[in-house]
Amino acid sequence: MLLINIVTYSRLQTKQLSSKRILIAFIAIIYSFSLTAQERTFEEDLNYVLNKKFTSADSLAKYVMKYRRDTLKMQTLLKESNQKKYFEGASFANNVLGIYFRDKSKYEKAIDYHKTSLNIAKNIGNDELTTSALNMLGVVYRRMDQVRMALDRHQMALSIAENSDVKSEHITKSITISYNSIGNIYLTLKQYESAEEYFRKALSLEEFIHSKLGLAINYHNIGYTYEAREVFDQALTYYKKSLAYNNEIDSDLGRVICNNSIAQVYLKQGSFQKALELIRTTLTTSVEIGDPYYIAMANISTGWANQELGYYSRALHHLNKGLKIAKENKLQSFEAEAYKHLSNLYAAQNNYKEALGYNRLYQEKEEQFLNESNQRYMFDLLTKYDVEKKKAQIELLEKENEIVNIQLEQRNKIFMFIFMFSLLTIAFLVILFRQKKLAGEKRFLSLEQKLLRLQMNPHFIFNSLLSIKLYMLNNDKKSAVAYLDQFSKLIRTILSTSMEKEISLADELKTMQLYVNIENIRLCNEIDYKVSIDESLDLDSIKIPSLTLQPFIENALWHGLSAKDGYKSLNLTVRKDSNDYVEISILDNGIGRERTMKIETEKKKNNTKSIGIALTRERLANFSKNFANMHSLNIIDLYNNNNPSGTQVILKIPVR
Template identity: 30%
Template structure:
């Protein structure tokens, strides 16, 4: 049961990583992984822990603490089991948790370490996602060019893996990056790619999010009306596909809608959506900053400053230049609104400098305008005029860019809307046709059911009449069948018991012969050691270990292939030849028609007779001896002939023969009983014949043993 649970766990983890149809929210996946976790061990447990950590990356709500918690457990387990791929994945997840907390410096340490490990492992999935998250970190540090390189590098790996989830994220983030750089055509192109992938995946939650991303693009491009339209499309799509954004704690629509209403100079509507967003995610620092910007618009400067000043040191420490730039300019505006212009100037200069170093034109324009207003209030008109000129020039350039992009995009949007209308009309026609077909099918179905009902009633009447007549006959047949079944069950049980008894006897005999052979072999090894013949002892031990391994492998099988039996026999003869200092040679002859790999026989059938030929025939011969083994088929029987040119049975010294009588009788008797038991499974004329060979002058010329076995194929 434990093995089955482990297999299920691994299969689930592997399937959960496949980029097919994404399912959000991942609540079911998290619950399943949590239930499977106690049943996993080792590397499978590490994979399960990493999968749990990754599950908290996704919408509707990212949970950094859960990401880090499961990743840390996976990291500790990977150190224990020396699982390098699992360790690299856990380190990457620890970095992701820090990204979500906006601890950029710590996240870069984790992600760079994981990236190096993935490069060593040639792990494309790890390289794709690690480069993607590093690109996100560099984007937050206003390193736009470097961020773009990492995004492109990640897409190479993710596209090769057909990882749609990763590609959708990468295209979306690249769209944001190009928007920040003022490249609206590229931004629109990549945001559209992200939306298309989400639609192809039927990932409804992320389709709604991608529509929101499109709204962000239009907002950055200065088109607040279209931005709001996309946000509302995202909300409508979520509602159409049964995604309750508030019940699922999805903080992805309220905040952007609050920002757009502020840009449209509707602060009350902005406050409504931003406060609702904070009810969903009260700890979201950037949602709080958006709320502060609305307070700023309502000239509630102290409330705004209380929000803006809180995260500044954290952003500085973590080198989060993107968020720091935004908050510094907000603080400058708040102090300028309170007429504390010297303090406002300090923050405005720092925020504007960060924007200029990143060439982030929206923030640069806001910074120039703010500096011009502050210098004017400080009666530094020259400086005010310089920044006013910069603001005007940049604003004209940016507005021209935005206008041209909206002009180019207008036709695309119009075509897209026409396409949606055509699709809607086609859907309406298809629905009408489906309803007509459904009505026609319903009428046919009613007629068919009515006809079947009439046939069924007639059948029931006929059946009842027939059953009354046949009732007595059926009862008698049932009784007869019951008795027959009981008899068959008894016979089956008896046959099963007989087969089990026979198999147990076979196993007992195999267990007797293996210790007998091992005892003789160990005596031979001991003799070499006592005679200080190290090379022969080493060679003998090597071959002996191979032979013992083969015997152990065959010990659980009632039948093995003839090929395996002959392999073991060769090892045994070579051991005996080594022990007798190659006093004899041997030859095994096989009939060409035999398929020794498919032909089956009991294990260690030939060995006792070969041992007898060596010990009682060839060992007592003064000259070099010969051992012949012939395997052939005759009349659907397998013949095994073992012959030697030793001294023969009649010339063995009486004392020597009697001293080994116990040894010989044990091996040959056991083998004879095994051949006899084989008849229980394969009835045949199995037998063993021993012939004394003589020369023409009547002298002993050796011994021949003929074994007949049934012909058994696999």
């Protein structure tokens, strides 16, 4: 009947309408009817859910989650579910309301809703709703920087989900949320490798269930682990992958998070104008979203970018605004970040009094955050212990009719235990903090002492004195005096330079010349030692840890060249590798490391690694911490027609 009416109507309009156009019109009308039929009102969805009483969280979400931003509708679902004793619906509604208030930074209210949801879910034994409530509760605690509380909830959710008999997509999603959240907690604790490990676990599951939102979240978080480790190119790659998924699902919040992170990388790379232009878009959108967490984040980033560009009044405005929002909503990490950038802002304006004041606030907030986290964690552990003990004691007391007296006694014991344990823990943390300050200096002194003992090797001193004695017995006084003069200069140089943390490269090369001269005399002057230096280098201005080259030259002389027949050469070359490095090459034409090890094995010597070189590596690592670039050390075995033809050591020292 519908087809006849459509055709009649078409003929009245125009006789020239083709059959093809009639068919298109028919399909369009049928499609519009089908859409109208599919549209459902909230009342219809509510009644359907209440009648079906779904126990699956996924089934509930299908009909209810589209109303998640309407608190009146969620309250209606909660009220109706309570009246009809539909506990799954009540738990689900409480959890959704908790998420809503979390996104408005009303954390205490959110916690109440999530706890109510959790209690209901536990009572009915629903693993899907239990893990969901635990994870969402953990997210709230994480937003409040209560990392220990958050970690406990996410770990409980993960344990329940992994051991659940229910194998649904919702359970899989709960596992990914737990992985992701635990990864974020590791980020807070600055354990970036562990964080990346959990994010990649979550990413793998998100790929399995084809969740674009989950992929967007985890790509972003992996990017942050690279940003924190200053691998900026990798960080940008992952941030842009996340942004692409957020664009696919049209998530304004996702775009705010990604663009803010990309802008922060630009700031760290020095692209300040590029960063500011990107941050401006996030500031506008974050205000439209209305979540104070992201508004504070966007304002602080905007202030940072303006400060780097020299727009100090704008920077001050946005940093103060971000700080105010962070304080009002108890966002401790953002509060600390605002203090840090305010300190930098005032320092840039030469207002060092204000800069120092904000720096102190930053340090205090960081310290307070860490201390509060530790105290909360200790309190949580003790509270759990207290609850478990009380349950066991109450059962025993009910049987013996002595509940009140024993309960009071137990409370006193637990109170004293908490008090004493807290005092001991605080004392331990204070001592640990003080000892950590001295650890670096002690380690450096230990390395220097070990190296000095190696370089003042008793065998070297004994053999040198024996050589002098032989010259004297052979009545070769001139050689004895010359050798003794060289030996005394070397010992004096070693003792004086060992007191210095670093010396000039010029002094280091002079010391090595003395060392080679003495060892060459012992080797019957068979070594052809040559030094080649790039004339463009100012050796007096280039610093190096004292006696760094000695272990490598010693190995070349006594392991590479001493056992070689024929011509023996040792070449030391110093050249400018780049503006950032000076390259030092030590090249010998000896027998090579492989043959040396065979000879030592035949002599039944211990096949151990060079202690001197190991210590030198540690000293170089410690030395490089003061520079923008790290050192590099390569030991290369040389071959000629597959036969060992020597060894080359290439050491690159940072110069700025």
